[in-house]
Amino acid sequence: xxxxLPAVIQDHTSGEVLMLGFVNAEALAATQRTGEMHFFSxxxxxxxxxxxxxGHVLRVRxxxxxxxxxxxxxxxxAVGPGVCHEGYRSCFFRQIETDGTFTVVEERVFDAADVYGxxxxx
Amino acid sequence: xxxxLPAVIQDHTSGEVLMLGFVNAEALAATQRTGEMHFFSxxxxxxxxxxxxxGHVLRVRxxxxxxxxxxxxxxxxAVGPGVCHEGYRSCFFRQIETDGTFTVVEERVFDAADVYGxxxxx
Numbered sequence: 001x002x003x004x005l006p007a008v009i010q011d012h013t014s015g016e017v018l019m020l021g022f023v024n025a026e027a028l029a030a031t032q033r034t035g036e037m038h039f040f041s042x043x044x045x046x047x048x049x050x051x052x053x054x055g056h057v058l059r060v061r062x063x064x065x066x067x068x069x070x071x072x073x074x075x076x077x078a079v080g081p082g083v084c085h086e087g088y089r090s091c092f093f094r095q096i097e098t099d100g101t102f103t104v105v106e107e108r109v110f111d112a113a114d115v116y117g118x119x120x121x122x
Numbered sequence: 123x124x125x126x127l128p129a130v131i132q133d134h135t136s137g138e139v140l141m142l143g144f145v146n147a148e149a150l151a152a153t154q155r156t157g158e159m160h161f162f163s164x165x166x167x168x169x170x171x172x173x174x175x176x177g178h179v180l181r182v183r184x185x186x187x188x189x190x191x192x193x194x195x196x197x198x199x200a201v202g203p204g205v206c207h208e209g210y211r212s213c214f215f216r217q218i219e220t221d222g223t224f225t226v227v228e229e230r231v232f233d234a235a236d237v238y239g240x241x242x243x244x
Contacts, residue, residue, distance in 0.1 A: 006128040006142055006193075008130050008139055008142060010139055014137070015136070015137025015138070016137070017130055017132055017139065017195050019188065020128055020130060020188065020193040032220060062217060063217065063218045064214040064215075064216060064217050064218065064227070065214070065216050065218055065224070066141065066142065066213040066214050066216075067206050067207065067208050067210075067213045067215070067216075068213075071128075071142040071213075071214075072218075073139050073142075073214040084189050085189065086189050088189075091188040091189045091190075091193075092186040092187070092188050092193075092195040093186075093189070094186060094187050094188075094189075095184060095185065095186050096185045096186065096187055096194075098154060102187070105186070
């Protein structure tokens with residue numbers, strides 16, 4: 001995994017799983033220092049702060065690690081209507097059916113084009 | 123990621139995040155076919171069913187995928203007192219403090235040695 005750990009982002013009040021991202025040591029340190037969630041982008045190969053474009057930052061309430069120390073669970077207060085760049089509250093808005101097709105099971109809560117323009121990932 | 127996707131395992135009633143594992147296409151197919159969660163073990167390089175040693179299987183209620191189709195959220199009914207091979211309900215039983223130390227924030231709910239003997243990971 002090249003020093004990257006998966007980080008599960010969970011709403012600290014509702015328990016909803018909002019997204020999953022990856023962190024390296026630098027992203028974890030920036031998260032701890034600022035109290036706002038930072039990730040390492042595998043596609044762009046750089047540190048990024050969730051919400052740097054949208055303002056939909058994740059305020060960290062608690063960081064947990066698992067038994068094998070190879071994953072994080074970060075409980076957050078999510079600022080704004082949703083975390084997903086497609087306009088949903090959670091990135092996990094699609095169910096996989098037994099036949100392999102997808103069904104959207106959440107309501108869209110904001111207009112992604114208004115928030116992100118054409119940039120689309122923070 | 124060599125065809126592996128992180129899969130977040132969440133209790134379907136409480137919303138508690140229980141563990142994170144990785145799946146490949148074979149593990150996902152086995153999960154869908156049997157209704158019980160299967161993972162691909164990166165350390166042992168093979169398919170395994172959660173609960174194959176302990177009986178603490180994860181009955182799948184719903185499988186979701188995220189916007190980028192690179193992570194899964196699996197909502198489950200967890201059979202048994204806990205999923206963690208260290209005897210906790212969730213593998214995320216440790217909090218990372220701001221000074222980098224760990225604090226155990228969950229109660230141990232079963233005796234791992236009784237359940238797993240010396241094998242220790244299912």
